[in-house]
Amino acid sequence: xxxxxxxxxxxxxxxxxxxxxxxxxxxxxxxxxxxxxxxxxxxxxxxxxxxxxxxxxxxxxxxxxxxxxxxxxxxxxxxxxxxxxxxxxxxxxxxxxxxxxxxxxxxxxxxxxxxxxxxxxxxxxxxxxxxxxxxxxxxxxxxxxxxxxxxxxxxxxxxxxxxxxxxxxxxxxxxxxxxxxxxxxxxxxxxxxxxxxxxxxxxxxxxxxxxxxxxxxxxxxxxxxxxxxxxxxxxxxxxxxxxxxxxxxxxxxxxxxxxxxxxxxxxxxxxxx
Amino acid sequence: xxxxxxxxxxxxxxxxxxxxxxxxxxxxxxxxxxxxxxxxxxxxxxxxxxxxxxxxxxxxxxxxxxxxxxxxxxxxxxxxxxxxxxxxxxxxxxxxxxxxxxxxxxxxxxxxxxxxxxxxxxxxxxxxxxxxxxxxxxxxxxxxxxxxxxxxxxxxxxxxxxxxxxxxxxxxxxxxxxxxxxxxxxxxxxxxxxxxxxxxxxxxxxxxxxxxxxxxxxxxxxxxxxxxxxxxxxxxxxxxxxxxxxxxxxxxxxxxxxxxxxxxxxxxxxxxx
Amino acid sequence: xxxxxxxxxxxxxxxxxxxxxxxxxxxxxxxxxxxxxxxxxxxxxxxxxxxxxxxxxxxxxxxxxxxxxxxxxxxxxxxxxxxxxxxxxxxxxxxxxxxxxxxxxxxxxxxxxxxxxxxxxxxxxxxxxxxxxxxxxxxxxxxxxxxxxxxxxxxxxxxxxxxxxxxxxxxxxxxxxxxxxxxxxxxxxxxxxxxxxxxxxxxxxxxxxxxxxxxxxxxxxxxxxxxxxxxxxxxxxxxxxxxxxxxxxxxxxxxxxxxxxxxxxxxxxxxxx
Numbered sequence: 001x002x003x004x005x006x007x008x009x010x011x012x013x014x015x016x017x018x019x020x021x022x023x024x025x026x027x028x029x030x031x032x033x034x035x036x037x038x039x040x041x042x043x044x045x046x047x048x049x050x051x052x053x054x055x056x057x058x059x060x061x062x063x064x065x066x067x068x069x070x071x072x073x074x075x076x077x078x079x080x081x082x083x084x085x086x087x088x089x090x091x092x093x094x095x096x097x098x099x100x101x102x103x104x105x106x107x108x109x110x111x112x113x114x115x116x117x118x119x120x121x122x123x124x125x126x127x128x129x130x131x132x133x134x135x136x137x138x139x140x141x142x143x144x145x146x147x148x149x150x151x152x153x154x155x156x157x158x159x160x161x162x163x164x165x166x167x168x169x170x171x172x173x174x175x176x177x178x179x180x181x182x183x184x185x186x187x188x189x190x191x192x193x194x195x196x197x198x199x200x201x202x203x204x205x206x207x208x209x210x211x212x213x214x215x216x217x218x219x220x221x222x223x224x225x226x227x228x229x230x231x232x233x234x235x236x237x238x239x240x241x242x243x244x245x246x247x248x249x250x251x252x253x254x255x256x257x258x259x260x261x262x263x264x265x266x267x268x269x270x271x272x273x
Numbered sequence: 274x275x276x277x278x279x280x281x282x283x284x285x286x287x288x289x290x291x292x293x294x295x296x297x298x299x300x301x302x303x304x305x306x307x308x309x310x311x312x313x314x315x316x317x318x319x320x321x322x323x324x325x326x327x328x329x330x331x332x333x334x335x336x337x338x339x340x341x342x343x344x345x346x347x348x349x350x351x352x353x354x355x356x357x358x359x360x361x362x363x364x365x366x367x368x369x370x371x372x373x374x375x376x377x378x379x380x381x382x383x384x385x386x387x388x389x390x391x392x393x394x395x396x397x398x399x400x401x402x403x404x405x406x407x408x409x410x411x412x413x414x415x416x417x418x419x420x421x422x423x424x425x426x427x428x429x430x431x432x433x434x435x436x437x438x439x440x441x442x443x444x445x446x447x448x449x450x451x452x453x454x455x456x457x458x459x460x461x462x463x464x465x466x467x468x469x470x471x472x473x474x475x476x477x478x479x480x481x482x483x484x485x486x487x488x489x490x491x492x493x494x495x496x497x498x499x500x501x502x503x504x505x506x507x508x509x510x511x512x513x514x515x516x517x518x519x520x521x522x523x524x525x526x527x528x529x530x531x532x533x534x535x536x537x538x539x540x541x542x543x544x545x546x
Numbered sequence: 547x548x549x550x551x552x553x554x555x556x557x558x559x560x561x562x563x564x565x566x567x568x569x570x571x572x573x574x575x576x577x578x579x580x581x582x583x584x585x586x587x588x589x590x591x592x593x594x595x596x597x598x599x600x601x602x603x604x605x606x607x608x609x610x611x612x613x614x615x616x617x618x619x620x621x622x623x624x625x626x627x628x629x630x631x632x633x634x635x636x637x638x639x640x641x642x643x644x645x646x647x648x649x650x651x652x653x654x655x656x657x658x659x660x661x662x663x664x665x666x667x668x669x670x671x672x673x674x675x676x677x678x679x680x681x682x683x684x685x686x687x688x689x690x691x692x693x694x695x696x697x698x699x700x701x702x703x704x705x706x707x708x709x710x711x712x713x714x715x716x717x718x719x720x721x722x723x724x725x726x727x728x729x730x731x732x733x734x735x736x737x738x739x740x741x742x743x744x745x746x747x748x749x750x751x752x753x754x755x756x757x758x759x760x761x762x763x764x765x766x767x768x769x770x771x772x773x774x775x776x777x778x779x780x781x782x783x784x785x786x787x788x789x790x791x792x793x794x795x796x797x798x799x800x801x802x803x804x805x806x807x808x809x810x811x812x813x814x815x816x817x818x819x
Contacts, residue, residue, distance in 0.1 A: 022295045022568045022587075024575075025295060025296050026297060026299060026469065029296050029297075033518055040366065041295075041296050041336070041337050042337060042366075042370070046340070047338065047339075047370050050370030051369060063587070064590075093586065093597075096597060098596055099590065194579050194803065196576050197575075242800060242804065243800055244799060246580070246797075246798075246799035246800050246803070247796050249519070250523065251520075254515060254516055254520050255515075257517025257518045258517050298568060299569055299570060299572060299742065299743070302570075303791055303792055306740050307792070312569075314568075314609070314610050315639075316610065316612070317613065317645065319613070320643050320646065323642065323643030324643050523796065524792075524793075525792075527788060527791070531788065
């Protein structure tokens with residue numbers, strides 16, 4: 001099933017409108033191409049409605065938000081909603097500033113979002129209006145571990161039910177839920193935290209998976225998470241002496257590029273709760 | 274002749290002012306350095322006139338245009354015109370939104386452009402005011418193939434004569450014309466389409482070639498196209514098992530970095546029509 | 547001592563707020579992660595005060611400045627000053643445009659800067675209000691060489707005394723001074739000039755070194771310069787046939803990622819003046 005979700009991306013080549021931060025935007029574009037989708041970036045209010053209209057999905061990432069791009073997020077989101085395109089929110093740094101927390105909360109309220117993907121601190125900030133967010137990385141105190149797994153799963157299911165969105169929390173253990181079922185995913189490598197933007201890349205890629213699999217959004221979101229984690233593992237196996245985080249970054253995108261459905265099925269490590 | 278054009282870039286190190294999208298800007302800078310030029314980026318209206326004044330060429334890429342950068346494109350373009358610097362337009366996504374189509378059309382009308390480089394859908398949108406552009410990639414229906422070659426050559430020659438610009442259309446077959454002669458170029462690899470920004474990189478590099486070869490702009494533009502395509506082929510030969518689109522991206526820039534005039538002459542595959 | 551400065555970054559993981567250009571921002575983020583710090587980017591006036599407040603250091607790079615980001619530079623800088631965070635200025639292109647020269651001068655005047663890092667042309671533009679800056683690269687006429695070393699050291703010491711900042715001038719020979727002592731550093735490779743953004747990366751990294759070593763800012767700044775230069779040398783040793791500037795860029799960040807204090811001590815080549 002997860003492998004099929006990837007194959008559907010490669011088959012339908014969904015065009016994904018990305019309003020995303022300028023730090024990791026190039027990697028987001030390349031990972032979208034790697035997984036079989038096609039990216040287009042636009043964040044000018046006068047441009048975004050037209051651009052979203054020719055796409056099949058929208059990802060909104062608030063990583064380097066500004067007043068202009070915030071306006072564009074709402075305009076594009078509303079148009080995507082009219083067209084029934086899946087809209088994904090990546091609330092980068094929610095909890096770290098009032099503008100980020102409030103913008104993410106307003107997007108969640110005013111748009112009909114298909115999915116929200118973030119680290120646990122960002123999702124908590126969004127759910128509870130407060131957090132111990134340390135910048136754009138999750139706080140250790142919030143981490144999803146085997147010890148906190150039961151209550152973490154309960155938390156994401158409840159937030160998913162309340163919002164009607166698929167909630168994807170990524171970290172050492174990833175959780176993806178539609179409020180009823182929860183994928184508990186154990187792919188990935190801790191060294192992925194030494195690269196900027198693996199989360200942003202996943203958000204871009206997840207929008208493509210959602211667009212290509214309109215009838216099974218939970219599986220599509222879980223497949224994207226497993227694909228990113230599996231690519232982190234495959235990329236790591238290809239590391240040579242002297243390689244570091246910059247080469248690892250390329251290796252992960254390369255692994256997505258070479259990933260097929262069968263390999264994804266074989267590499268995915270998850271349980272359903 | 275084409276090899277000489279590259280050598281002139283390495284000899285004169287033209288400084289190229291780039292107003293370009295934030296998706297591929299880093300690759301544009303690195304490919305300009307790789308080919309022997311020097312990049313400077315500036316898109317603030319209060320800054321661009323000064324910056325263009327110390328440069329030898331200007332590339333305008335509308336990939337992530339906004340109201341501020343659009344104003345800068347006109348200001349920089351007019352100043353570059355006054356100084357007789359070559360100005361190149363890359364109409365990214367023309368045909369995909371009204372703002373892009375109109376901005377590209379206005380730049381073509383109000384500035385004296387040396388060259389326009391885009392995919393066939395973008396160039397058609399610019400020439401005809403409409404197109405079937407699919408995002409930032411060319412539509413299959415527009416593609417330049419052996420079957421459509423005669424009328425494609427006629428189309429670009431006519432558009433070149435009408436505008437007075439060198440027109441460079443890149444795709445599986447590349448066309449570069451000054452309205453009289455047309456280079457039909459068959460370098461490159463289809464896998465280049467899996468990397469974001471090879472077109473943007475080529476536009477940046479072409480501005481350097483035009484600046485370094487003021488007396489032979491057609492050959493300069495063709496040399497840049499052949500160099501990019503040859504680099505795509507050389508980079509592909511250097512790919513290892515497990516490599517994907519991210520490593521390929523680096524391999525292409527590396528190949529430009531190592532390219533000399535003799536190799537370019539040897540690798541270039543073109544006919545004149 | 548220099549090795550200890552690096553180890554303190556890895557131990558304390560300083561969060562560095564970067565207001566930096568969009569050309570090299572991804573590399574700045576990855577090099578900050580590589581050296582053991584943590585990056586966060588924000589350039590919206592309504593966002594930067596909150597973001598700076600949760601950080602331990604701030605780097606201000608004017609490479610692609612605009613009216614919005616300039617306002618953010620002052621807001622963030624003032625907040626960072628209130629919190630006694632080290633603030634570093636990278637005056638990219640000072641001397642190349644009035645806006646850049648004036649903005650850098652105003653930042654130097656209105657903020658309490660811990661350090662200024664630039665090439666010799668930029669630093670001269672800032673010190674003297676004029677220069678022969680060629681774009682964002684240093685002019686040959688300004689270069690610090692063995693012939694000009696005595697007067698270059700005197701110049702940077704005097705500018706440091708006048709401003710109260712640590713001054714770091716990087717080039718073939720690097721100078722880092724607090725007005726009393728001057729590190730004359732001979733690490734690095736000329737090929738680093740073929741990559742965009744090694745200066746920007748160093749500025750981001752230096753802010754992390756300053757934040758992690760509050761009691762020895764001169765040594766921290768010198769350690770960052772030596773680390774970047776040593777990484778340039780180590781990365782070069784790892785180059786293979788066919789590699790070019792794009793792979794070299796990755797190799798340098800990788801080398802920072804793998805650098806430890808002992809290796810930095812061993813690789814650092816400097817004298818004190």
